Amino acid sequence: xxxxxxxxxxxxxxxxxxxxxxxxxxxxxxxxxxxxxxxxxxxxxxxxxxxxxxxxxxxxxxxxxxxxxxxxxxxxxxxxxxxxxxxxxxxxxxxxxxxxxxxxxxxxxxxxxxxxxxxxxxxxxxxxxxxxxxxxxxxxxxxxxxxxxxxxxxxxxxxxxxxxxxxxxxxxxxxxxxxxxxxxxxxxxxxxxxxxxxxxxxxxxxxxxxxxxxxxxxxxxxxxxxxxxxxxxxxxxxxxxx
Amino acid sequence: xxxxxxxxxxxxxxxxxxxxxxxxxxxxxxxxxxxxxxxxxxxxxxxxxxxxxxxxxxxxxxxxxxxxxxxxxxxxxxxxxxxxxxxxxxxxxxxxxxxxxxxxxxxxxxxxxxxxxxxxxxxxxxxxxxxxxxxxxxxxxxxxxxxxxxxxxxxxxxxxxxxxxxxxxxxxxxxxxxxxxxxxxxxxxxxxxxxxxxxxxxxxxxxxxxxxxxxxxxxxxxxxxxxxxxxxxx
Numbered sequence: 001x002x003x004x005x006x007x008x009x010x011x012x013x014x015x016x017x018x019x020x021x022x023x024x025x026x027x028x029x030x031x032x033x034x035x036x037x038x039x040x041x042x043x044x045x046x047x048x049x050x051x052x053x054x055x056x057x058x059x060x061x062x063x064x065x066x067x068x069x070x071x072x073x074x075x076x077x078x079x080x081x082x083x084x085x086x087x088x089x090x091x092x093x094x095x096x097x098x099x100x101x102x103x104x105x106x107x108x109x110x111x112x113x114x115x116x117x118x119x120x121x122x123x124x125x126x127x128x129x130x131x132x133x134x135x136x137x138x139x140x141x142x143x144x145x146x147x148x149x150x151x152x153x154x155x156x157x158x159x160x161x162x163x164x165x166x167x168x169x170x171x172x173x174x175x176x177x178x179x180x181x182x183x184x185x186x187x188x189x190x191x192x193x194x195x196x197x198x199x200x201x202x203x204x205x206x207x208x209x210x211x212x213x214x215x216x217x218x219x220x221x222x223x224x225x226x227x228x229x230x231x232x233x234x235x236x237x238x239x240x241x242x
Numbered sequence: 243x244x245x246x247x248x249x250x251x252x253x254x255x256x257x258x259x260x261x262x263x264x265x266x267x268x269x270x271x272x273x274x275x276x277x278x279x280x281x282x283x284x285x286x287x288x289x290x291x292x293x294x295x296x297x298x299x300x301x302x303x304x305x306x307x308x309x310x311x312x313x314x315x316x317x318x319x320x321x322x323x324x325x326x327x328x329x330x331x332x333x334x335x336x337x338x339x340x341x342x343x344x345x346x347x348x349x350x351x352x353x354x355x356x357x358x359x360x361x362x363x364x365x366x367x368x369x370x371x372x373x374x375x376x377x378x379x380x381x382x383x384x385x386x387x388x389x390x391x392x393x394x395x396x397x398x399x400x401x402x403x404x405x406x407x408x409x410x411x412x413x414x415x416x417x418x419x420x421x422x423x424x425x426x427x428x429x430x431x432x433x434x435x436x437x438x439x440x441x442x443x444x445x446x447x448x449x450x451x452x453x454x455x456x457x458x459x460x461x462x463x464x465x466x467x468x469x470x471x472x473x474x475x476x
Contacts, residue, residue: 001282008390012383014275018268019379023372025261026331030364036253037243039358046365049347053340053370061374069378069385070407076382078272080375081265083331086415088304094408095300095457096293100285105389105404111280115290116297118273123298125266125329127305128312132325135313142310146469151307153429153468154461156419158304160433161460163416164441171405180402184409191417202418209414217410218403225402232398 004107008074011110015077022081060207067210073110075117082121091158092120098165103173174235182229183221187213245355249320258326265330296454303461308334315341319363331371340367428471433464 002010034040064085069076072093079089094104096116102108131138141147166184169176194209195202202209224230248254280290311334315324318341327337344366345351350359393400419426437460444452 002279004390007279008383008386011275012386014272015382016379018272019375022261022265022268022330023375025264026368026372029257029261029326030361030368032257033248033254033364034361036251037248037357037361039356039361041358041362041365045348045362046369049344049362049366050370052347053343053366054373057336057340057370058373061371062377065374065378065381066385067407067411069382070389070404071411073386074382075272075276076378078269080378081268081331082329083336084304084308084328084333087307087333088301090411091457092297092300096297099296099454100289100293103401103404104408105386105393105400108280108283108285110386111276111283111285112293114272114276115280115293118269118276119294119297120301121269122266122273123301124305124308125262125269127302128309128325128329129262131306131309131312132321135316135321138309139313142306143313148310149469149472150465151310153425153465154304154307155415156426156430157433157461157464157468159412159416159419160430160435160464161437161457162412163430164434164437166409166412171401173401175398175401177402177405180405180409183406184413187410187413188417191413192421195418195421206414210410213410213414214407217406217413221402221406221409222399225399230402232402234398 007107008110011074011114012077015074018081019077056204059211063207063210067214071104072113072117073105075110075114078114078121079117082117082124084124087154087158088124089117089120091162092116094162094165097172101170101172101174103171103175106173109172176233177230178233179224179230180221182224183217186220187217190216243357245350245357245360248357248360249323251357254320255322258322262326262329292454296457299455300458300461303458303465311338314338318342318345319360319367323364327367331375332367336371337367340370344370424475425468425471428475429464429468432467432471433460436460436463 065076068079068085068090071090072079075093079085082089093113093116096112097104097109100112102112166181169178169180171177190213191209198205221230225232277290308328312321312324312328315328315337328334341363344363348359348362350363389400389404392403419430437456440452440456440459444450444456
């Protein structure tokens with residue numbers, strides 16, 4: 001049986017190879033279209049169309065990698081390849097780890113996350129394929145105003161359920177962290193200030209906020225832990241008496 | 243050839259089906275690798291099937307929401323290309339923004355555009371979203387190694403430190419939703435209440451199977467509740 005290090009090395013090697021394969025195919029697609037339609041655009045034209053998007057997407061997508069890798073582990077590669085991270089893959093993986101009671105960032109968390117992301121990817125591709133084929137009959141139902149309203153609130157519906165999990169001191173693997181929400185106080189206050197100061201830009205700047213608040217939460221929690229304000233109890237360990 | 247003819251040309255469908263087939267094979271290979279390792283780590287078949295069932299059930303509703311996004315995206319870039327963009331790397335919000343921005347930045351009107359314009363839009367939509375995918379090759383392994391080292395030095399702090407990443411994500415997304423009020427807040431609160439309620443029922447009735455479906459049920463019911471809140475607040 002492989003050691004943990006050997007498994008992680010193998011999983012990351014596999015993930016990186018998969019990313020390279022998919023990235024090459026993705027770039028090749030528009031090239032193939034350009035050749036087929038005898039209409040290869042110039043580099044300048046492409047950049048002209050992409051520069052505004054790159055300015056927004058590059059910080060957002062890199063912040064996703066920084067924030068989500070610690071949660072998803074080596075399944076980050078498949079997660080990014082198949083997309084729909086915030087509205088599907090991340091919640092699915094976090095839920096799977098909760099059901100299996102494994103710790104995020106551990107090897108067990110890694111494999112459970114990978115299984116759930118893979119299953120979710122296959123189900124989504126299937127549903128989209130069936131949906132695309134049944135586009136005409138489905139359209140009248142799926143575009144009903146009530147259905148459109150309901151699907152536009154999918155993110156708060158998701159996050160409502162996850163907010164509840166924050167109240168649970170369990171952080172997976174039978175480990176409990178009592179008082180861990182204290183580490184979220186300062187980031188929450190900063191986010192409140194940001195909301196009122198930059199209300200119309202809050203959505204576009206979410207990636208930037210994640211990058212700024214990650215160290216605030218991390219080091220703030222560490223400080224509180226060292227000061228005894230947050231107690232971590234391992235499985236089979238009794239909480240300290242006060 | 244016109245833009246509309248190009249986006250509906252069979253070549254687009256052939257190419258995207260090929261790419262999505264490769265991505266599906268990659269997903270299956272990831273699944274097999276992780277499943278084998280999970281068994282080696284001591285997970286039972288039943289435990290892993292619980293994860294699979296819960297995941298598959300939960301995935302249905304968000305996938306339907308993505309399918310709805312395909313209608314809007316399809317109007318701009320055709321169903322085959324839209325289907326591919328929503329299955330590989332993208333998400334509904336990113337791809338709609340990307341397609342719309344590309345068309346506007348290049349001054350393209352779908353009604354009057356040519357096949358060449360579709361090729362430009364395809365390039366722009368592709369390269370603008372690849373930053374995260376490319377950076378993952380360079381930084382993800384280092385991040386995970388850092389996490390493992392942190393745990394080796396201090397298991398307790400390692401576990402706690404790892405939990406701060408999801409905590410940050412929750413703060414960044416939940417705080418604005420709470421402050422926004424209205425239907426967003428009510429939907430979030432409905433979802434939270436349903437989750438608490440179902441978890442209590444599962445605990446009281448010792449129906450462990452219910453825990454696997456709490457997220458899916460909470461999602462569907464709270465999304466449906468948004469219709470009620472919208473009509474009440476209108």
